[in-house]
Amino acid sequence: MLTAENLKKAYGSLQAVDGVSFRVGPGEVFGLLGPNGAGKTTTIGMLAGLVAPDSGEVRIAGHHISGDTSPQKRRLGVVPQELALFDELSAAANLTLFGALYGLSGAAEAKEQDRVLTLVGLADRAKDKVSNFSGGMKRRLNLAAALMHDPQVILLDEPTVGVDPQSRNAIFDNLETLKAAGKTLLYTTHYMEEAERLCDHIAIMDHGKVIATDTVAGLLRQAPVSSFVLIDLVANDFANLVEAAALPGVVSATLSGRQLRLGVQSMGDLPELLRWLLSHGGEFEHVQTERPTLETVFLHLTGRSLRDA
Amino acid sequence: MTAFLALVRKDLQIFFGDTRAVIMAFAAPILIGSFFGYVFGGNQNKKESTRLEVLFVDQEQGLVTKQLLASMQQDANLEVTPSALEPAREAVHKGKAPVAIIIPVGFGDQAARALFGSGAKPEITVLFDPSHQVEASMVRGILAGQMMVAMSSKPGGFSLPFMTKDEALTARVGVAYNSYAHSFGGMAIQFMLFMGIDVGIGLLLLRQRGLWRRFRAAPLSKIVLLGSRAASAMLVGMMILAVVFTFARVVFGVKIEGSLPGFIGVCGAFSLMTAAYGLLIAALAKTPEAARGLAILATLLMVMMSGAWVPSFMFPSWMQSFTKLVPARWAMDGLDAMTWRGLGIEEALLPIAVLLGSTVVFGAIAVWRFRWEAD
Ligand SMILES: Nc1ncnc2c1ncn2[C@@H]1O[C@H](COP(=O)(O)OP(=O)(O)O)[C@@H](O)[C@H]1O
Ligand SMILES: [Mg+2]
Numbered sequence: 001m002l003t004a005e006n007l008k009k010a011y012g013s014l015q016a017v018d019g020v021s022f023r024v025g026p027g028e029v030f031g032l033l034g035p036n037g038a039g040k041t042t043t044i045g046m047l048a049g050l051v052a053p054d055s056g057e058v059r060i061a062g063h064h065i066s067g068d069t070s071p072q073k074r075r076l077g078v079v080p081q082e083l084a085l086f087d088e089l090s091a092a093a094n095l096t097l098f099g100a101l102y103g104l105s106g107a108a109e110a111k112e113q114d115r116v117l118t119l120v121g122l123a124d125r126a127k128d129k130v131s132n133f134s135g136g137m138k139r140r141l142n143l144a145a146a147l148m149h150d151p152q153v154i155l156l157d158e159p160t161v162g163v164d165p166q167s168r169n170a171i172f173d174n175l176e177t178l179k180a181a182g183k184t185l186l187y188t189t190h191y192m193e194e195a196e197r198l199c200d201h202i203a204i205m206d207h208g209k210v211i212a213t214d215t216v217a218g219l220l221r222q223a224p225v226s227s228f229v230l231i232d233l234v235a236n237d238f239a240n241l242v243e244a245a246a247l248p249g250v251v252s253a254t255l256s257g258r259q260l261r262l263g264v265q266s267m268g269d270l271p272e273l274l275r276w277l278l279s280h281g282g283e284f285e286h287v288q289t290e291r292p293t294l295e296t297v298f299l300h301l302t303g304r305s306l307r308d309a
Numbered sequence: 310m311t312a313f314l315a316l317v318r319k320d321l322q323i324f325f326g327d328t329r330a331v332i333m334a335f336a337a338p339i340l341i342g343s344f345f346g347y348v349f350g351g352n353q354n355k356k357e358s359t360r361l362e363v364l365f366v367d368q369e370q371g372l373v374t375k376q377l378l379a380s381m382q383q384d385a386n387l388e389v390t391p392s393a394l395e396p397a398r399e400a401v402h403k404g405k406a407p408v409a410i411i412i413p414v415g416f417g418d419q420a421a422r423a424l425f426g427s428g429a430k431p432e433i434t435v436l437f438d439p440s441h442q443v444e445a446s447m448v449r450g451i452l453a454g455q456m457m458v459a460m461s462s463k464p465g466g467f468s469l470p471f472m473t474k475d476e477a478l479t480a481r482v483g484v485a486y487n488s489y490a491h492s493f494g495g496m497a498i499q500f501m502l503f504m505g506i507d508v509g510i511g512l513l514l515l516r517q518r519g520l521w522r523r524f525r526a527a528p529l530s531k532i533v534l535l536g537s538r539a540a541s542a543m544l545v546g547m548m549i550l551a552v553v554f555t556f557a558r559v560v561f562g563v564k565i566e567g568s569l570p571g572f573i574g575v576c577g578a579f580s581l582m583t584a585a586y587g588l589l590i591a592a593l594a595k596t597p598e599a600a601r602g603l604a605i606l607a608t609l610l611m612v613m614m615s616g617a618w619v620p621s622f623m624f625p626s627w628m629q630s631f632t633k634l635v636p637a638r639w640a641m642d643g644l645d646a647m648t649w650r651g652l653g654i655e656e657a658l659l660p661i662a663v664l665l666g667s668t669v670v671f672g673a674i675a676v677w678r679f680r681w682e683a684d
Contacts (some may be wrong), residue, residue, distance in 0.1 A: 073528040082519025085520075231451070
């Protein structure tokens with residue numbers, strides 16, 4: 001449905017996007033996951049024909065976007081990272097305007113407006129000025145504004161950034177509804193929990209490059225550990241951290257306060273490990289395990305954490 | 310077309326929803342136009358002219374000098390008050406009176422003899438405030454005239470062989486220069502250009518607010534995007550001119566003494582130019598902040614040179630020709646020509662042509678330099 005081939009874009013000496021390729025099938029949710037400055041927004045810009053790539057090409061259902069008035073643009077809905085709304089107008093006036101940009105007017109426009117307002121749960125606030133909306137409501141309207149012309153492919157640039165958990169869940173529900181309706185979604189985020197929850201496929205981006213792309217499960221398999229074991233020790237004078245890290249099957253060991261965190265390759269080694277601890281000054285009172293996340297994968301691939309990269 | 314109209318409507322909704330913008334566009338030119346119009350003379354159809362105050366110190370108190378005082382008091386340009394010498398001297402010194410004239414003892418006889426060629430000429434002292442040199446010369450002139458009149462009343466006197474009648478050339482005989490016509494036109498020009506700055510800044514803000522992405526993501530041509538903004542700016546410009554000149558007409562009796570189609574043509578052409586000016590600002594400035602400072606300075610210079618503040622006929626001649634490079638000058642001249650000068654449509658054609666030409670140049674530079682990418 002949407003393919004990007006070897007997209008490149010430089011700003012001066014900065015290679016913002018450096019050879020990005022991927023393919024998104026119909027009805028699929030595809031995530032571009034990466035830290036701030038990774039090149040996600042620039043990539044979306046090139047996909048939507050807003051930014052001319054230095055090289056590479058984009059196809060939507062097999063077609064190029066060529067020229068300002070390309071009819072292919074109608075297949076695309078773009079949800080900008082900024083709250084791209086006229087604060088001084090009502091929600092309804094905003095939607096009317098953005099519908100009109102795609103030629104909608106009169107009864108057809110009214111119908112679409114009802115549909116998108118209902119979808120994002122703002123039907124009762126249509127007449128209110130956007131400046132009176134909460135951050136979460138603005139985010140939802142920002143999404144609705146891109147849906148007026150009922151596009152087949154929706155490009156969402158960090159659609160949940162800076163909203164409260166409740167609004168975030170509401171937006172997720174909206175996106176799941178769109179997915180169920182067979183829309184193709186491309187979604188950028190730097191929140192890995194979001195990507196894990198929503199996306200069928202994910203491309204992890206860093207410094208303008210795709211460093212891994214796969215399904216969520218596939219990516220998690222790239223993690224160097226199968227589990228983390230979190231062990232709350234009784235005493236806070238555990239002295240054998242280096243030895244613990246060198247045990248067979250242990251990939252990583254960190255100690256913060258009284259909590260020991262071991263990355264292990266197989267859960268089968270766990271009884272052995274716990275026995276070793278008891279005999280090496282590591283009495284514990286609680287043990288829990290944690291799955292690796294995309295954060296783990298990112299850390300493994302880049303040596304940096306997604307949050308502070 | 311749907312998109313074009315929706316974009317224009319959006320601009321108008323936002324403009325009329327913004328109290329500050331509306332006040333700047335409509336109330337400010339009316340307020341400041343009234344001020345300048347009043348200061349620069351008002352509507353001379355109605356007004357009694359401000360008379361020049363003159364203190365008259367008559368040390369002789371003779372027949373001729375009394376006659377002189379009486380005839381000077383009748384002069385429409387002067388407000389002559391008799392005074393003693395010392396108070397007069399002090400009043401002029403302190404700037405309370407611009408001019409005082411002092412008639413010495415023996416003036417009548419001496420003057421009569423001097424007039425017929427014999428004897429020393431009497432001396433009239435004219436005291437004046439240095440900031441009122443022009444007024445002092447005017448008083449000297451009037452004094453000479455009135456002297457003749459006073460002398461002629463003596464037996465064996467004579468009369469001036471001619472009389473003068475002044476007539477300022479305006480729309481028609483009997484229609485006086487109306488400084489409100491000029492000042493309202495000038496202030497409409499100024500605040501329309503300010504509105505143009507807002508248009509430019511607004512376009513730059515679209516980019517910052519991500520709205521530019523939405524606009525560029527939609528299948529819209531560049532003509533629709535910039536053209537709709539120009540169209541709405543032009544509409545607002547026409548409204549400003551209509552409101553300002555309607556007010557001037559109702560309150561200050563400013564009439565379109567010249568060609569009405571010419572007036573409408575100048576207004577339309579200048580509104581278009583204002584719109585193009587806004588687009589130009591958006592194209593040349595990188596950020597809204599940068600646009601504001603520089604554009605305000607450029608606009609004020611342009612307005613100053615257009616003659617909107619001080620009419621260009623008061624400029625030195627080199628400046629009168631030089632300022633013709635400024636498009637706003639043509640708007641001002643065109644409006645003057647169609648209002649108080651009462652000229653025909655042919656006098657509007659050149660200003661209209663220059664304004665439309667500037668519109669094309671500004672618009673072309675704007676389209677060429679505009680950053681279309683939405684990043
Ligand atoms: N218009 C631009 N001019 C110069 N540099 C830019 C521009 N847009 C983006 N960049 C730079 O390109 C890099 C990628 O930016 P962006 O695509 O916005 O990343 P992301 O959306 O992943 O945070 C950043 O370093 C950013 O500063
Ligand atoms: Mg971004």
